[in-house]
Amino acid sequence: MAIGRRPVTKGLGLENTSVKFSEKGFVQVNSQLLTDDSNIYAIGDIVGNPMLAHKASAEGKIAVEAIAGHKVAFEPAAIPSVVYTDPEVAWAGVTENEALKKGLNVEIHKFPWAAIGRAVTMDRTDGMTKLIVEKDTERIIGVAMVGQGAGELIAEGTLAVEMAATAKDMALTIHAHPTISETMMETAEMVWGLSTSIYRPKK
The missing domain is CATH 3.30.390.30 (FAD/NAD-linked reductase, C-terminal dimerisation domain)
Incomplete structure (x- = not known):
């Protein structure tokens, strides 16, 4: 039986940062995967649906490019x-x-x-x-x-x-x-x- 998944954010010390969460516990990020803490980026299941490996991989690439100073954004029209x-x-x-x-x-x-x-x-x-x-x-x-x-x-x-x-x-x-x-x-x-x-x- 499958009953869904939820993000696990406890124990990461995020309460000591400026990172904010949604009502369901997902880390909130902007289109560059930057959290409300200017030093922390987040990708993958922890930032919300769809919880898919290929979506996380694409987010990771955008986050790295953003950290490198490139003007990029994660705005896919479709995720398979x-x-x-x-x-x-x-x-x-x-x-x-x-x-x-x-x-x-x-x-x-x-x-x-x-x-x-x-x-x-x-x-x-x-x-x-x-x-x-x-x-x-x-x-x-x-x-x-x-x-x-x-x-x-x-x-x-x-x-x-x-x-x-x-x-x-x-x-x-x-x-x-x-x-x-x-x-x-x-x-x-x-x-x-x-x-x-x-x-x-x-x-």
Whole structure:
């Protein structure tokens, strides 16, 4: 049973510094990972969600550059998350539930891996790729997928969100065939009902 995690900040002597904490006990930092104490930077799980190693690593690089005097900030548009089950689950950016709760004007497009030749040859058709796309701009603001190797594939989705790529950008990017990565292109093509592997006319 998993019941969550919480930061462990006791015993570090932080009560003798100017470091401040949130209501849940996380160390408060600015975009350069600097705490309220000008001599202390903090990164990783102790500064808040998402509690992921790759997020902490990225924060560490920013903190070091800030200490070196560079003008940097930790302001990612997307941080990928992966659940290492079988099949894997991965997502980055705004999720479908978040988009609906915030009342964002979006389109949700889902592409079944069963329509991709590579998934068929691997006998792993139990996958799906989903794009959350802004209706007005056609910008990709979220990507999610489930399937074998989803944790590897989410990198392209993370880049798309980070670079503010549009569905057209993704659709026009030639993907190798046959590969599971084609599902990203095919899902983007669904925005206009142009996917060649599945019949989903534009509404």
